[in-house]
Amino acid sequence: MxxxxxxxxxxxxxxxxxxxxxxxxxxxxxxxxxxxxxxxxxxxxxxxxxxxxxxxxxxxxxxxxxxxxxPIIDFTVRVQRALVNNQSNNLVTETRTSTFFSGFELTQLLYxxxxxxxxxxxxxxxxxxxxxxxxxxxxxxxxxxxxxxxxxxxxxxxxxxxxxxxxxxxxxxxxxxxxxxxxxxxxxxxxxxxxxxxxxxxxxxxxxxxxxxxxxxxxxxxxxxxxxxxxxxxxxxxxxxxxxxxxxxxxxxxxxxxxxxxxxxxxxxxxxxxxxLGPTASIRADVGITNTFGNSNYNNTASAGLVFRQxxxxxxxxxxxxxxxxxxxxxxxxxxxxxxxxxxxxxxxxxxxxxxxxxxxxxxxxxxxxxxxxxxxxxxxxxxxxxxxxxxxxxxxxxxxxxxxxxxxxxxxxxxxxxxxxxxxxxxxxxxxxxxxxxDPTLYYNLVKGAPAQVSKRSKDLDRVLEALGKK
Structure with a gap:
């Protein structure tokens, strides 16, 4: 034992x-x-x-x-109603016009x-x-x-x-x-x-x-x-x-x-x-077709101007x-x-x-x-x-x-x-x-830092990157 x-x-x-x-x-x-x-x-x-x-x-x-x-480019459709009172030799006349504009507008910041x-x-x-x-x-x-x-x-x-x-x-x-x-x-x-x-x-x-x-x-x-x-x-x-x-x-x-x-x-x-707080300056331009309501006439119009703001x-x-x-x-x-x-x-x-x-x-x-x-x-x-x-x-x-x-x-x-x-x-x-x-944090940044347009080659490269990331 x-x-x-x-x-x-x-x-x-x-x-x-x-x-x-x-x-x-x-x-x-x-x-x-x-x-x-x-x-x-x-x-x-x-x-x-x-x-x-x-x-x-x-x-x-x-x-x-x-x-x-x-530059910023927009397609614009604009309908405008204008009222003009005209006084000449004690005679007052009133004119009413309605216009329709269709075209492109461009704005570019200068300063x-x-x-x-x-x-x-x-x-x-x-x-x-x-x-x-x-x-x-x-x-x-x-x-x-x-x-x-x-x-x-x-x-x-x-x-x-x-x-x-x-x-x-x-x-x-x-x-x-x-x-x-x-x-x-x-x-x-x-x-x-x-x-x-x-x-x-x-x-x-x-x-x-x-x-x-x-x-x-x-x-x-x-x-x-x-x-x-x-x-x-x-x-x-x-x-x-x-x-x-x-x-x-x-x-x-x-x-x-x-x-x-x-x-x-x-x-x-x-x-x-x-x-x-300071001034800004920009260019504004438009090109398109203007039509006055009440008649069948239309005009091809274009205009440009400098806009200053303070x-x-x-x-x-x-x-x-x-x-x-x-x-x-x-x-x-x-x-x-x-x-x-x-x-x-x-x-x-x-x-x-x-x-x-x-x-x-x-x-x-x-x-x-x-x-x-x-x-x-x-x-x-x-x-x-x-x-x-x-x-x-x-x-x-x-x-x-x-x-x-x-x-x-x-x-x-x-x-x-x-x-x-x-x-x-x-x-x-x-x-x-x-x-x-x-x-790599720079890969995506290098593709977008130049703000590529949707129709550019860089944008297509960006789409492929997003697809690879599973985000598209």
């Missing part, structure tokens, strides 16, 4: 050590790694599609601004103080700002994919740990029952083992539920079910210091770059509104428009300062989080080593009667807690490393070198 107890306790030792070894053994065959998760998130994100559409809309604003500098050019430049700055906003959205999507992958990996390791704990405690329970039969322990010891087994099974159920939840988040973030995970990812390059990380973020973070372009656009908008009074609208543009500009400038502070704070927090996780992982590694040694020793002492069942169970729980802390610390370190990458503005598909078709 004692030999049977010893064999069971030896099996407990093997199972306990197996948890640590399982995490070290290489997995066979193909498995999903972090890069697979990032690629899936990049290729299937609806949020990216939404913001790419917003960028295309901003591109079209440039085309609209360019069109204001070009507006540069307002239209400033509007085009502001639209171009808005495009650059929107491109950076798209990159920031991309960062958030990829960071969510990192978090989803790490959570699935963590919960899988936790389930394995809990499953092994159930097996270990099951062996402990059978060993306690054997020792009870030979009178080495009491019924209380057996009951303690039964209680721990029941608790371990409950914890395993909780871990399996957490894994199901993590997989659901993975599907949402990545666009497909997770396969067998390939383990911890390689950590990205770590900056030497917080100051280095901050310097990189200030230069590269898309949120800062976006607001900088917004400030430039707001300055140009203020200048445009001020230019609108705003004098508009009910206060013009001055209010300038003040509004100035207030918007001041708001955006203040937003730039806040954005810079937020980015710097995020870098500091992410850097400290990584350093803390690194130190915590080293401590948990040592904790697992010490807890394993303690468990092995207490188990051996229990076989000699120097330790109680409670001592063994308590030691096993300490080892389990240490192993749980270890896998949590490992996942936390990886997540903190990628959060720091995002805080620096470096978590993009292009910088990570992902095997995806990188979205």
């Amino acid at each position: 004692r030999r049977a107890v010893a064999r069971r306790l030896a099996k407990v030792a093997v199972l306990s050590a197996g948890v640590v070894l399982a995490g070290m053994m290489p997995k066979q065959g193909h498995a999903d790694n972090l890069a697979d998760a990032l690629i899936g998130a990049y290729n299937t994100s609806g949020l990216l599609e939404q913001n790419r559409a917003l960028l295309r809309a901003a591109d079209e604003d440039v085309a609209i601004a360019v069109s204001a500098l070009r 507006d103080g540069g307002a239209s050019i400033l509007a085009k430049q502001a639209a171009q700055e808005t495009v650059l700002a929107t491109r950076q906003s798209l990159l920031q959205v991309e960062q958030s999507i990829l960071l969510r994919a990192v978090s989803a992958y790490m959570d699935v990996l963590l919960q899988e390791e936790n389930v394995v740990l809990r499953q092994n704990n159930v097996r270990v405690l099951g062996e402990e329970l059978r060993a306690s029952q054997d020792r009870f039969e030979v009178g080495e322990v009491t019924r209380t010891d057996v009951a303690l083992s039964e209680s721990r087994v029941a608790a371990a099974r409950a914890n395993l159920a909780d871990a399996q539920g957490a894994l199901t939840t993590a997989k659901a988040e993975y599907v949402n973030a990545v666009g497909r079910d997770p396969g067998r995970t390939a383990g911890q990812p390689r950590l990205p390059r770590h900056p030497a210091s917080i100051s280095d990380a901050v310097a990189i973020a200030v230069r590269n973070h898309p949120s800062i770059l976006s607001v900088q372009h917004q400030v430039k656009a707001a300055d140009l908008t203020v200048d445009r509104q001020r230019a609108a 705003p004098v009074y508009a009910g206060g609208r013009l001055a209010a428009t300038i003040r509004r543009a100035m207030a918007t500009r001041d708001s955006v400038k203040a937003s730039l300062l806040n954005t810079q502070k937020d980015v710097i704070q995020a870098v500091n927090q992410a850097y400290v989080r990584f350093e803390t996780a690194q130190a915590n992982l080293r401590a948990t590694d040592e904790r697992v080593r010490a807890a394993q040694v303690a468990f092995d020793g207490i188990r051996e002492e229990a076989t000699l009667g120097a330790r109680t069942t409670l001592d063994v169970l308590t030691s096993e729980q300490e080892l389990l807690d240490a192993q749980t802390s270890q896998i949590q610390a490992r996942a936390e370190r990886s997540l903190a490393a990628y959060q720091l990458l995002s805080a620096q503005g470096l978590l993009t598909a292009e910088r990570l070198g992902l095997a995806v078709q990188i979205y």
Whole structure:
């Protein structure tokens, strides 16, 4: 009987050590790694599609601004009723005529103080700002994919740990029952083992539920079910210091770059509104057929003229428009300062989080080593009667807690490393070198920036691009 107890306790030792070894053994065959998760998130994100559409809309604003500098041709049908009172030598005559005009009208802006050019430049700055906003959205999507992958990996390791704990405690329970039969322990010891087994099974159920939840988040973030995970990812390059990380973020973070372009656009908008107070000059011409009602005669007519306008009074609208543009500009400038502070704070927090996780992982590694040694020793002492069942169970729980802390610390370190990458503005598909078709924001812009007409070759090229995007 004692030999049977010893064999069971030896099996407990093997199972306990197996948890640590399982995490070290290489997995066979193909498995999903972090890069697979990032690629899936990049290729299937609806949020990216939404913001790419917003960028295309901003591109079209440039085309609209360019069109204001070009001639406008309209086909016009005009019916006009004229009443003329003529007084000559105390004789008053009244003439009523009705005319019908059908033809083309042309309007060409000649001068507006540069307002239209400033509007085009502001639209171009808005495009650059929107491109950076798209990159920031991309960062958030990829960071969510990192978090989803790490959570699935963590919960899988936790389930394995809990499953092994159930097996270990099951062996402990059978060993306690054997020792009870030979009178080495009491019924209380057996009951303690039964209680721990029941608790371990409950914890395993909780871990399996957490894994199901993590997989659901993975599907949402990545666009497909997770396969067998390939383990911890390689950590990205770590900056030497917080100051280095901050310097990189200030230069590269898309949120800062976006607001900088917004400030430039707001300055140009203020200048445009001020230019609108000045005079404008344009050419107006028409050609067509004019017919006078009441007879069958018609005339082929053509006319051209120079129109000069100078705003004098508009009910206060013009001055209010300038003040509004100035207030918007001041708001955006203040937003730039806040954005810079937020980015710097995020870098500091992410850097400290990584350093803390690194130190915590080293401590948990040592904790697992010490807890394993303690468990092995207490188990051996229990076989000699120097330790109680409670001592063994308590030691096993300490080892389990240490192993749980270890896998949590490992996942936390990886997540903190990628959060720091995002805080620096470096978590993009292009910088990570992902095997995806990188979205080119200049392709659509280069097709529309010249405001091509519907009958032009450029417009046909644009139609093909839209068809390729599935938007036609």
